[in-house]
Amino acid sequence: MTPELRGIQLASDVILINSQEGIVAEISGAQLVIDSLKREGVDTMYSLPGDPVGDIVNGWAEAGMRMISVRHEQTAGMAAQAHSYFTRSVGVCVAASGVGQTNTMTAIANAQVNCWPLLVIGGASELRRRNMGDFQELAQLESTAPLCKWAYTVESTERIPTLINIAMREALAGRPGPVYLDLPADMITTKVDESIVEIPEPHSEPARPLAEPEKIKQALKVLKEAERPLLIVGKGAAWSWAEDELLEFVDKTQIPFLTSPMGSGMLPPGHPLNVSSARTQALQGADVVLLVGARMNWIFHFGQPPRFSEDYKLIQVDIEPTEIGRNHAAEVGLVGDAKMVMSQLVDALGDNPVVFEETDWISGLNAKSIQNAETIEPMLNSDFEQIGYYRILKEIRDYMPEDSIVVADGASTMDISRQVIPIHNPRGRIDAGVAGCVGTGVPFAIAAKVVHPDKPVVCLQGDWAFGFNGMDIETAARFGLNVVWVVFQNANIDKWVRTYVDGVEDPNDFKPSVRFDQMMVALGGHGEYVEKPDDIQPALDRAFKSGKAALVNIIMDPGASRRPQEFAWLAREGRMGY
Template identity: 45%
Template sequence: MTTLDGATLIARSLRQQGVDYMFGIVGIPVVPVAIAFQREGGKFFGMRNEQAASYAAGAVGYLTGRPGACLAVSGPGMVHAIAGLANAWANGWPMILLGGANDSYQNGQGAFQEAPQIEAARPFAKYCARPDSTRRIPFFIEQAVRHSIYGRPGPVYVDLPGDIITGTAEESEVRFPPRCPDPPRALAPEENVRAALELLKQAERPLVIVGKGMAYARAEDEVREFIDRTRLPYLPTPMGKGVIPDDHPLSVAPARSFALQNADVVFLMGARLNWILHFGLPPRFSPTVKTIQLDIEPEEIGNNVPCTVPLVGDGKAIVGQLNALLRSEPWEYPSETTWWTALRQKAAENEEMVRQMENDDSVPMGYYRVLREVRELLPKDAIVASEGANTMDISRTVIPNYFPRHRLDAGTFGTMGVGLAQAIAAQVVHPDKKVVAIEGDSAFGFSGMEVEVMARYRLPITVIIVNNNGISGGPTQLDPNRVPPNAYLPNAHYEKIAEAFGGKGWFVTTPQELRPALEAALNSDTFSIVNIMIDTRAGRKPQQFAWLTR
């Protein structure tokens, strides 16, 4: 007879359910779980903060379609990891948080780090459970994984008391459920598919918006075929970039505000009318706009703006239905219309404005000058993780993406501190690709110690810090008796952190220093930090609307 302990059952169940990556910080009572996960062939990465571990687990879920795991100790550790649950909840990414807990027979006695962990996780988790016995662990792990990837993807939580982890069961008494298959790809009713195409044919000013839901659905081939067949203008959301290469001739991203404001029919492909798309409301959208909504979640249909044609189901499957109808009944939007003329004119105006800012060699430099150089040196298939207000927003417009799931950022939750963890997740999932984290100095500070993780696991990530001395720019000199709330230490040498852990660092202040530093960092076989000082007053190009259209 073979006896298995709880840690082995947890690890073996995770591996059987397709969970390959785990991020966490070990301690009482979860150390055995990490050891067992490695023994079962999983990849465990010890992080420096549970927040970063949870962010990495969510990013793995997005990149692979199977949940990444975050392992946290009880009490404070689990509470720290709720940040990643919330981020995955907002983005619709699968992840599984495994929280250690006090021995169950000590509940209510004031046990070490005892906390209402299931209650704390529940607002952000699709599924929360505590195994009722060691032998039933596989049942709960399979349920957790299935809930995380079926329907609208999202995070799940499994509470693991110490006595469940160290408990034992005879292998003959344990039932391992079969691997949960990938989610079924639900189709839309044929009449809705036909109605969507008919509405697009009637439109004078149509627009397709490609969201990160299409990237998650692995729908890139279908979406590209749809755009190529219909010749419709489109623009991507921030993480929808790359589903269609950003250099596609039908992209109207440079005319984003104009396109949103003037479209009469908008086809939302895996994108939600939330704050990122200004809720679909005036003045950012037409008050009479009609919408086609393709979404996995029925409750999202008609949110903020009444939906004209709903397409509820899987993005890859439904766009496949649209393409099948177009093959039998071809149609394309005319290339010479007043709508196309207006879009091209606005795009050209905006591109010229940006070009002037990109070519400005003033010292100190601005965002556009720095990011132009990054763009020119990045490999085409580089994965970019970006965060930090202006750094993130401007990099989205300056740095193109050519492949799906090659851009990660603060996402729907607008979370700062995700960048380094997401870069680590991308590098472990794609060890053959160049991964670059483009950070504001404020964003870098949230999780800067994670560079030690890059050093420990020899992850050759390039971290580029666009440094303006604070949140939205701080002073170049500080009076310690009157420090502004948004100010950080001026001209801080963050690149020295890389050197402390055996990496390489560069401190850049001029355009002449910029390209050599970036070239050396991007070609380095170890992790590196390029710390670039910019004008503390630098910002985005003039915007028609203020932040959140206030």
């Protein structure tokens, strides 16, 4: 005999079933995703809603959680990873199936190369219709997994909380990175008995491993013997929030330092031992390098000559064991969390002090810093009618308060800005990083303002870079995120990739004087159009005081470039210099 059933709908995704066996609560996969993310401490979701994830996105918003809906899935994935970087947590992106999910893959790749945590939940075709030509059926897991630390397909709805918990832990463990959860449509809509759902404890703060104590002693011994020491600080130290320990170490040892672009702000830019402006001389001359949270990749010319000396000794701090000794043998490898290892080094100085006196090494680096600053001074103050990068950036530098967050995107825009605009706070600058991914500016700026609503956020982009995700300035306007974009409009991709042929129009040139400012106004923001250098600061002032998402459109010299560099950023000729 079939028992009598009576269903009582409490909410769209929770149903009570009254049967002869008693009352059974059923819950949908969509609701399990929402509840699980909340349980894991997630407060913001980035998404472009679509099939089959609509119930997740709508339910998230209906639950009163922050939902940032964007115009392209790449924007969602990139904003989510920037959210991770600013908060030391896992940013979450939810994407529709098929091409919606594949649109996140550049963002996933960027997170992977930059070692940032990111959880992408991708809707997918139904399990029961796989290999039947289902709507938007693609090999999502197979194509995405190589870019991820962990990737998995949900095959039973009741396991959703456990799988989300695993994903969060995997994203944060050791060296952070992206993870992917493939979520078939039938796993989202299926309702299951709540009593059989696995509910794990929320993930905890990731472990912060210490280095081996004996190796701490070895590191200080090597450092003490140095005649030309150098500390290099990377964005891994920023992720670890190691700024206090780094400053204490520098002040106690008097070691000169320089930073990677996103390591800037970890130590005060005005510190007398900051030799970032004498980067080439410092790298070439150092006999002992203490590398903290940075990698010997292309950004540091692989740690090899001629950028570095032939026989320098490397003390390397990294949370990833396989990174120790990559491209240059490490004299001492300190495997551990940057914050914890620097704390160990500071503590060890009590019994084994290391103090570097003022020497020709340090005074020479300071003199080179002054010389390099003098080299760019004419460009910073140029009154040419056609504006160059340095003058624009100088005006921005002089206007922006010290607590600003600077987002940099593009080629010359990103590179030259690191030379001109000092960063006064940890995690105060974010850019494309190791991946060199053009187009990150708009989504990164959105995330910066979501996380830091009370701080000024300025996004510096070339017109080429702005074109990648530029329509999402509407997202900022719609959500009241008063980011100010500054578009450096030189109407070309970049001058060193242009090939001129007599009588042939260069295909790398864009339409000049495009009114991006009017585009911002049409989308609900504030726009400014600038052609003269003296008009830059007044335009910035109006933009920030508008209280809206704003865009300052600066028409600049199409042939403007950086000052000559002894070493290009990249080793292979013909690539752009990030």
